[in-house]
Amino acid sequence: MKESEKVAAAVQYLTSLLPRTPELAVVLGSGLGGLADRIEDPVMIPYASVPGFPLSTAPGHAGRFVAGRLGDRYVLCMQGRFHYYEGHEMSAIALPVRVIKALGCRALVLTNAAGGVNWDFSVGDFMLITDHINFMGANPLRGENDDSIGPRFCDMSAVYTPALQQVARKAAADLGLVLREGVYLGYMGPSFETPAEIRAFRTLGADAVGMSTVPEAIAAAHCSLPVLGLSLITNMAAGMAGKRLSGEEVIEIADARGPVFQELVTRIVGML
Template sequence: MCLGQIQEIVNAIQQKGSFAPEYGIILGSGLGGLADELESPIFVNYNDLPGFPISTAPGHMGRFVFGTLAGHRVVCMQGRLHYYEGHPMSSLALPVRVMQQLGIRALIVTNACGGVNLDFEVGDLMLIEDHINFMGTNPLIGPNADEFGPRFFDMSTAYNKTLREVARKAAASLSVPLRQGIYLGYTGPNYETPAEIRAFRILGADAVGMSTVPEVLAAAHCGLPVLAISLITNMAAGITEKRLDGDHVIEIANSRALVLRSLVKQIVADIPPQLI
């Protein structure tokens, strides 16, 4: 989508109210409840926005929620878009660009994913230090949107160092154990095979999931600092004999959602104003 089309979406959002969010938060599977904690929330459904794709994944509400969290104005994406839903990869950059045009100065991304690192356990939180794009494509393929960023851009600091330090300190203050590791993005919708998981471990992956990478690429392209946290909802294929099941993923995400929500709230409260 060009800037003009994105501006149409922004204008449609602004007709619902005068929004000036400081931070954007993308909520992963089973983690949408954070949006329910916003003060004075205003809901904007994706299907009310011109040309905006609809989220179809289980447990994803399909709306933006604007409000105040920990004393800061935020916009939560309560329901993200996934490549496996059939959306063009370029569409996965759209929500990030919309939030950037609304004025956010940092993006927080959460996801539910599978543990690849044999030292991890179900229910762990993992601070993403870097990623491996194993999706076979990129949301920025095609003509470059110069108004958002350069054709070629650096990814060495995509996961902002300052935000990661804020997250580590916030976790320590809450006595929340926080793993750190590498996230590998996989297309889905099927779970990975045991052989693929063994290969991903050799590549250096600590966790695997079906989101996040396209959003981070879009954010890096337009210069948005990113913080990303994974909730390990299952150990990946072949690590245990347990069959992988989407309902179980949501169940685990729901059971650990309060911990992640508390952590994100503390992070939002602690982000330094001089970040940018």
């Protein structure tokens, strides 16, 4: 089955359940799914019921779409995402992004929990993603290209849309929040990085590291879907804080800073 046929099947199913076309889509990262609780008149659709979708198994990911009103916008939230480390093919990670574009969404907000690589960052900081480094060893565009979705060779000069970044800066300023900016490096996982790898990533120009977002951003660029990327720094990366890393710590910090992060994303959505 061609990729466009998989997209069409998923879109047909979702359209049958959604009362209207969503204007924007938001992917909620580890521990950040609480934003979906703010949605009014929610329509909840488990990924398992959507044709062609895999199961989401990562901790802190509910594994469902939540559609409804967030402020004065009708949005579609992914309450949890798919990761390469779960064993999914890159094409499976790209599928929801392509479906979001085909549904009629005009922009995609990607959020994640990330490790700080920049020495100037602190746990609990928010970072605007200005660019990324794909260190996952794979690309969601590998294989036969479906020209009806995007070109064989995809330009990556401005994956993270400058106009959307300006909106995020204004929203953070309005809320009195410090918004860091930097480069996100995507790492395959699920093991955390070694201190030596973090030193190498810093030399490469990374400011934060995580195990998601990059495949989705590439898929969005491929189908010409504007993207805004936001990271919550939930821990300082390996070798920086003199302690062991754990997934529990990531979720704990995400839960603690989640309400503020939700305020930021809600304001951004209202301004888009």
